[in-house]
Amino acid sequence: MAGGKETPRQKMIGMMYLVLTALLALQVSNAVLEKFAIIYETLEELSQTATSKNQKILSALIEEKGKSPDPKIVKALENSRQVRDLTKTTIESIEKLKATMKSLSGTTEIDEKLINDHSSKVATMMMSQPEGKAFEKLLNDYVTKLRELSGLDAKALPNLAKPPKEIEVFAKDEDHANKDFLTFTFENTPVIAALASVTQMQTEVLDYETKALERLKEIAGAGDVKFDRMVPMIRSKESIVAAGATYEADLFISASSTSFQPEMFMNGSKLQLFEENGIKMGKIKFTASGGAYNKDGFATKSFKAEIKLPEQTLERTVEYLVAQPTIKVTTGNAPTLYLNCGNNVTIEVPALGTSYNPSFSSSAAEIRKGDKPGKVTIIPSARKIAVNVSNGGTPIGVQNFDVKLIPEPRFVAYIGNTPVDLRQGIKPNQVRSLRIVIEPDENFKEEVPKDARYSIKDMEVIMGAGPVAKAQMRATNSSPDLGAWSNSAKSGDRIVFSIREAVRKTYTDKEEKVAIKSSNSVVVIPVN
Structure with a gap:
């Protein structure tokens, strides 16, 4: 997080922060916090390795150029020793801070008690108490003195304690850009994660020391360290x-x-x-x-x-x-899918970000790609389906869906655009305007409107009183021509519509026969 071209350690802390904030939002489990303990131990090992390496650089420089009377070399050697001493002092201060953090969890070791400590004691200390400002000042003073001793400028040795607005990856992030260094690093941070963050900064200090010693080695004209x-x-x-x-x-x-x-x-x-x-x-x-x-x-x-x-x-x-990866599914307005219907679904894998290039397959459904990655139309042919999700040819996982049957439509009599009240009936002169409308289930119509298109293909219409039919006809649509019946219709007659065949136009514009049950296929309208 030092700026410029990021080192592996800088990228690690960036990854740690992103993962940490995401996991904290999800109420992380102790098992996840254990991963930060592993990161902490790894960074400790890196610090020890870097310390040994820097000591070797200094020792090699002293061995090769220690007896030179050249004032330039003498000065470089003295500055190298000061760099090593400055770094030692800085590391000791960081170690004391880490010990204080551990003590807030009532322990001196990285044990289960510390790992499972979800409290904000360390975060509060670093953001609201003197320890935080002292840590920030320690880092800034170290960099300032190191530049002075090595001759390296701010481009080669940027500030270590940088706020997110000065870090390219977070500069435009509305959630973090306005935070200061301490809030960005320690806000909502469990103890083990805070320790990992501070230890990562410790490795940055040692990395800066390496750069300073290498620069002083060049000034002294020493050969490559063996x-x-x-x-x-x-x-x-x-x-x-x-x-x-x-x-x-x-x-x-x-x-x-x-x-x-x-x-x-x-x-x-x-x-x-x-x-x-x-x-x-x-x-x-x-x-x-x-x-x-x-x-x-x-x-x-x-x-x-x-x-x-x-x-x-x-x-x-x-x-x-x-x-x-977690597969996130949004099914538009419908909580589940409808059989043989075009269900609009969005299948996302948030962890893949801009590299998300999905493909989908299913043995029990037709899947059509939409206008954006992850947007699809699923047309199921079974009551339960499994959709295989891949990214760039690599399998990601399987998303299962339950599939509902299409709810039965209703056959409703209308005079013009007004539904007929079957209890009160109609007048004789209204017979000519009678028609039958197939009304889909309201939820079904709202969720998959392109699949809720019905029409009548065959219907028998009878007018009569009692068991005697005065007139009858067959119709192939929902609006039969009953104009001739108006003059002969009388109070006490009944108009009976018997729907024999109806179809539903599907998402793919094919016609699918509607299963007609006797219980709802007959509409009887009294003439009063």
């Missing part, structure tokens, strides 16, 4: 990716040289090389596959990284976590 070990390193954009998302990382050697051109491989495939700050790196990019998730929804995956040098091959197995 490392007794070369290690293949991975700089990943994210340590946790969702299944179907792109895993991206850079492979490089921790002790680089301009005297040879390395070859780099991932799982045996040669990587494209690029150079950053004089370090050759191999670009790793692939779509993460899911499966075999644990109870917390994570799957541990790995790949083999190789760097071939003139006289040796460096190998490393890199592990990363794949998070089981």
Whole structure:
């Protein structure tokens, strides 16, 4: 979070904050907080490694140039010692702060008591009490003094305690852009996560020390530090990716040289090389596959990284976590789907963000793509269906749907645009205006309007009194021509509509026969 081109550690804390805020909003489980304990322990190991490395840089510089009378070299050596002393003092202050954080949980160790502490005691301390401002000042003073000793400018050594508005990835985020450094780092943060954040900043301090010592080494004209070990390193954009998302990382050697051109491989495939700050790196990019998730929804995956040098091959197995993505479904107005109807559904996988490029399939439904990723129309052919969700060809998961039968429509008599009151009936002169309307269920019509289009194909109409029919006819639509019956219709007669065949026009404009039951297929209208 120091700004400029982000280091792996900077990207890790950015990932930590995003994951933390998202998980806090979801009321994180203790199992998730345990993952922060793992991150904390990893950062502690990185700090120890960096401290050892920086001490070796200083020792090598003193060994090579310690006896030089050159004032320029003498000054560089003295400044190097001051850089090491300054860093030691700064690290000691950070360690004291971490001990205070632990004590607020009533422990001195990273144990279950601390991990399970969801309280805001540490957050309150860092945002509202002197410890927070002291920590911020410690970081800012360290950077200021380091620039003075090394000659590096603010571009090479940006401020460590930066508010989100000065961090590119958060500058336009309305939720965070106006926060200060302490609020951004510690707001709503459990103890273990706060410890991880502070320890990450500790690794940044050591990273800055490395840059300062390397610069002073150049000023002193010392040769390359002779490392007794070369290690293949991975700089990943994210340590946790969702299944179907792109895993991206850079492979490089921790002790680089301009005297040879390395070859780099991932799982045996040669990587494209690029150079950053004089370090050759191999670009790793692939779509993460899911499966075999644990109870917390994570799957541990790995790949083999190789760097071939003139006289040796460096190998490393890199592990990363794949998070089981959550499939979010919105079914428009309907809570479930309707059989043989075009149900508009939005299927999203929020964790994939802009890399979401879905495809869908089902053995019991036709699925038509909409105008945006994830928008589909599902036409089920069974009462239960399973929709397979993939992203860029990688399976994500299966979404199950229950399917409802289409509710029966009603056959309603109308005079013009007014429904007939079957208890009061109609007058003889109104017979000519009679028609039958098929009215769909209101919810069905609202939820899938394009599937709620009905019409009559065959209907028998009889006028009579008692068992005697005075007139009858067959009609092939909902508005039979009854004009000739108006003059002969009398009070006491009945008009009987018997619907024999009706159809529903589907989402695909095909006609589907309506199952007609005797209980609702006859409409009797008295003439008064």
